[in-house]
Amino acid sequence: MTDESLRRRATVHDVARAAGVSLATVDRVLNGRPGVRAATAEKVEDAISKLGFSRDLNASLMARARDLHVIFFIPDGSNEFMDSLAAAVDRRFGPALADRMHLETRRMRALDALALAQNLDALDPRACDCAVIVASEEPEIIAAVDAAHRRGIAVMTLVSDLPGSARRNFIGIDNVAAGRTAASLLGRFLPGGGQVAVVAGSLHLRDHAERLEGFKSALAAEFESVEIIGLAEGHDERAETGDIVTGLLDQHPDLAGLYNLGAGNAGLVEALERNGCSSHLRVIAHELTAPTRAGLRSGAIDVVLDQNPDGEIREAISAARALALGTGRSAETNPIEIGIFLRDNLR
Amino acid sequence: MTDESLRRRATVHDVARAAGVSLATVDRVLNGRPGVRAATAEKVEDAISKLGFSRDLNASLMARARDLHVIFFIPDGSNEFMDSLAAAVDRRFGPALADRMHLETRRMRALDALALAQNLDALDPRACDCAVIVASEEPEIIAAVDAAHRRGIAVMTLVSDLPGSARRNFIGIDNVAAGRTAASLLGRFLPGGGQVAVVAGSLHLRDHAERLEGFKSALAAEFESVEIIGLAEGHDERAETGDIVTGLLDQHPDLAGLYNLGAGNAGLVEALERNGCSSHLRVIAHELTAPTRAGLRSGAIDVVLDQNPDGEIREAISAARALALGTGRSAETNPIEIGIFLRDNLR
DNA sequence: AGGTTCTTGAGGTACGTGCCTCATGACATT
DNA sequence: AATGTCATGAGGCACGTACCTCAAGAACCT
Known part of the structure; x- marks a missing residue:
């Protein structure tokens, strides 16, 4: 007969009590609001790590009465695989909505680095929490990714990586x-x-x-x-x-x-x-x-x-969720497997 | 400039208003509580489908102040694959907890149909929302699955299916x-x-x-x-x-x-x-x-x-979550792919 | 000392749902 | 007509977080 209440998740209340401060102060620290002395903030951080507190994303999104917005930038053109990525996003739209996530797909001209960079630059952090891009390796794009990151938009790369940029995660095969x-x-x-x-x-x-x-x-x-x-x-x-x-x-x-x-x-x-x-x-x-x-x-x-587009989109969404928790630099993701198909195991 | 409030999800309040009943009645219908005339229930159902309402599972779990309990019954013995299934459940334990799901693994003697049936019979619906079993095709097990289903416990089969039973979903390869x-x-x-x-x-x-x-x-x-x-x-x-x-x-x-x-x-x-x-x-x-x-x-x-045990466990968990919404007879799941591995694409 | 700014606490409302109580009206039974 | 049962409404508290206001104290400046 294990006591369920002993192993329940820590809440902001627990953190406030452990740190000897009020709820309001914990809230200020958690959400990066001003008006907290460094010494106080540290007490709160200590309590957070001691209790292993992590924000309850569902309650958080509910309180904000706002969905998590994820925008997928997917190349257009005669590339069937990119179409299936977009279709995979569509398939996830409904289930994601049930988890307070709003998915949007924007098709861009393939290999048009400038257009992608401009679109990233135009993103409003209030309307986009996370951008997922399929990028070629060009300096304009790296710059736009870094700028978006500074504005508070998490960027992830899909299919093809962009090392050296501020992208938080790469979702794709080896x-x-x-x-x-x-x-x-x-x-x-x-x-x-x-x-x-x-x-x-x-x-x-x-x-x-x-x-x-x-x-x-x-x-x-x-x-x-x-x-x-x-x-x-x-x-x-x-x-x-x-x-x-x-x-x-x-x-x-x-x-x-x-x-x-x-x-x-x-x-x-x-x-x-x-x-x-x-x-x-x-x-x-x-x-x-x-x-x-x-x-x-x-x-x-x-x-x-x-490379299983549905799996990639699923991982991208779940990583976007994890990134919204705002703790680590990048989220844990399951690696995408390389599928091998012959005529006989077509799905 | 689209109006966000126009496309927000319908809530129980919306359903109550559309059906011309009170919140309490909607609640009774949604949660299968007694005391609603068939005609009234139908009005509510109509409003639900007209509005496309679907219960906000996160808010629901939060309100119940209770996690969703999923129990995995996995064969024991010298079978390494079953060990890796159990390990996959362990790996999902933390992330699942963050989604208000509590996972439990019970190892059973392999091919012991009676023991599995008895364990299923002993399940308390208040302590187990969903049971996931790796079953052989025996009449005792089918009977136990049907009984659990009648008690309100969703049962899913993993790896090997049990057609003809009241199992809600099968998670495994073709x-x-x-x-x-x-x-x-x-x-x-x-x-x-x-x-x-x-x-x-x-x-x-x-x-x-x-x-x-x-x-x-x-x-x-x-x-x-x-x-x-x-x-x-x-x-x-x-x-x-x-x-x-x-x-x-x-x-x-x-x-x-x-x-x-x-x-x-x-x-x-x-x-x-x-x-x-x-x-x-x-x-x-x-x-x-x-x-x-x-x-x-x-x-x-x-x-x-x-057959990718991590993928199977992931799908099982997400299906269990969907089943907890309690709407359809079975949840949608992504099919599990047959992985083909040579020496060169070992992961 | 007086004034100003910074820091902190206290407490409220909201989000969407579950679950509870209490009251009321409709209907059927004797 | 009196009594009982059933259907329904009204409303409140809870869950964990976000975000707001207001007040009070601390710390700083001149």
């Missing part, structure tokens, strides 16, 4: 490991060795650069007989990617493997199917979307590596 | 698809065909039976040259599974593939390593645990199919 996994599968699929080509979106995107790095190093370390013979950038566009693949197939009729580490998979699949599905070519692509599913079903693609 | 995936990988690994053996835990466990079904049907459909030559039950025990594998290896020196669809992987890996790791044998097992990780690293195991 892209180096993804590249290594692609190499490891392709290597096993080609026991006799052969030539493989790589297609990227843009190597200015950190996720793409990291995948390439992992792919190259794993091939070099484990599968010496597999040779990389081409590397092209399709800018995540359907048409451009398709043209590149068609060109590769024409130029290298004996190509044994193809790794598309970026988007533009609709173009990839079209080019492959035009070339004849029953080819001996082993193909690995990224992100489980309509075109890659179709490619898996038709046999044009052998394996798809996926 | 085990038929898992079996198919194993067949598909093994088939691709054996382009020349060959003989493969299957080891299960107990075919009275629905998850094991479903995996076997998927494995057999996919092999038959896609890989005719691969022949299943053995099927044994190791009862998820290390020693028994090891003995079975040793026997198989002795009896069939030219065995090309092995699929262990149950637990007991420590015994599997020991037997394989005793036989020499550099074998041509392709091995697929389930659940990423210490022994299967070791097996992947040493090369004894080629692929591990995993």
Whole structure:
């Protein structure tokens, strides 16, 4: 018969009592309001850490009669994966509302650093508690992230990280490991060795650069007989990617493997199917979307590596909640797993 | 400039006003208290659906000054996967407490249907809002689940489902698809065909039976040259599974593939390593645990199919929360993905 | 000493829900 | 017609936090 009341969470009242101050003073310290001597504030901080107090976010949001506002900035364009991220946000809208969170999605032109920076600069801290961005690595964006952070807006990066900025968390897969996994599968699929080509979106995107790095190093370390013979950038566009693949197939009729580490998979699949599905070519692509599913079903693609947009959005939301507690510099998040899909375990 | 107040969530006050009744009546309907005429209750229900009202669970828990109690019944024994489920519950303990949920784990003797049924029967609805069980398919358990449901305790099944019972949700992977995936990988690994053996835990466990079904049907459909030559039950025990594998290896020196669809992987890996790791044998097992990780690293195991215990516990908790809202018959859950792990994408 | 500013306490209301009591009116039973 | 039962309303207190006002004391300045 354990006494439930003994293990209940500490409240502001407990903190006030432990620190020997009034509720109002605890409130001033907790919410960064002025009018507290440093010595008093310290007493309160001590009591907080001694009791392990942490603000009850639900009660807090209720008292403020206000939802937590999270804005997702997601690239637009012909990139199906980004569409599925946006769809994942939509799916979470209702459940999030039940937890006093208001989600908003803003689609931005892909790879337009200036537009993203301007949008971040225009954010009002009263209308946005947390911004989630899919960013390329550009100085304007880093500056805008730092500025937003100073205004009190928590910024998180999604899919592709922005190290060196004031972003609080990164939500995404380990892209180096993804590249290594692609190499490891392709290597096993080609026991006799052969030539493989790589297609990227843009190597200015950190996720793409990291995948390439992992792919190259794993091939070099484990599968010496597999040779990389081409590397092209399709800018995540359907048409451009398709043209590149068609060109590769024409130029290298004996190509044994193809790794598309970026988007533009609709173009990839079209080019492959035009070339004849029953080819001996082993193909690995990224992100489980309509075109890659179709490619898996038709046999044009052998394996798809996926980063589970729903899981990423879920983690982003839960991290945003944790960040709103305002304690640590960044929130704990569960790592996003690299999903491996064949035709047979399509979900 | 959208008016925030226009899109704020409906409250019980709104419902009362819309239905033309008092707050007390709405409360009676919402919480299933007696003393409301059917006609009045209907007016309230109408108002609820018209306004799209849904109870604010946080305010509700706060008002009750009581946490939501969820009890996980997890099999004990030498099954590492069940240990990792229990560990996943532990990891969620703190965060869940911050959301006013109190998690408890009870380890039960594996495959002891009577003990589980008795424990379910002993549950007090005031001390347990939701029970999560890993059940085998036995009539006593189904009866106990139904009884608990009648007492107002939501029951969910984890890992292995219990269709036909009053369980509100099932949290786990699609085990038929898992079996198919194993067949598909093994088939691709054996382009020349060959003989493969299957080891299960107990075919009275629905998850094991479903995996076997998927494995057999996919092999038959896609890989005719691969022949299943053995099927044994190791009862998820290390020693028994090891003995079975040793026997198989002795009896069939030219065995090309092995699929262990149950637990007991420590015994599997020991037997394989005793036989020499550099074998041509392709091995697929389930659940990423210490022994299967070791097996992947040493090369004894080629692929591990995993059902991500942390994800399952997370979904179970969030479903339990949703069930506490008490509206629908079952809560929406995100499907659990089948993870595929090679040596190179171990997390 | 007088005035000014800073610090702190006391206490209230609000958020949305649960749960309780008490009163009142409607209806059915004898 | 008197009595009892049922349906409903009215209202209050609680949960943990935010945010406000008002008052009083402390500390500083000249």
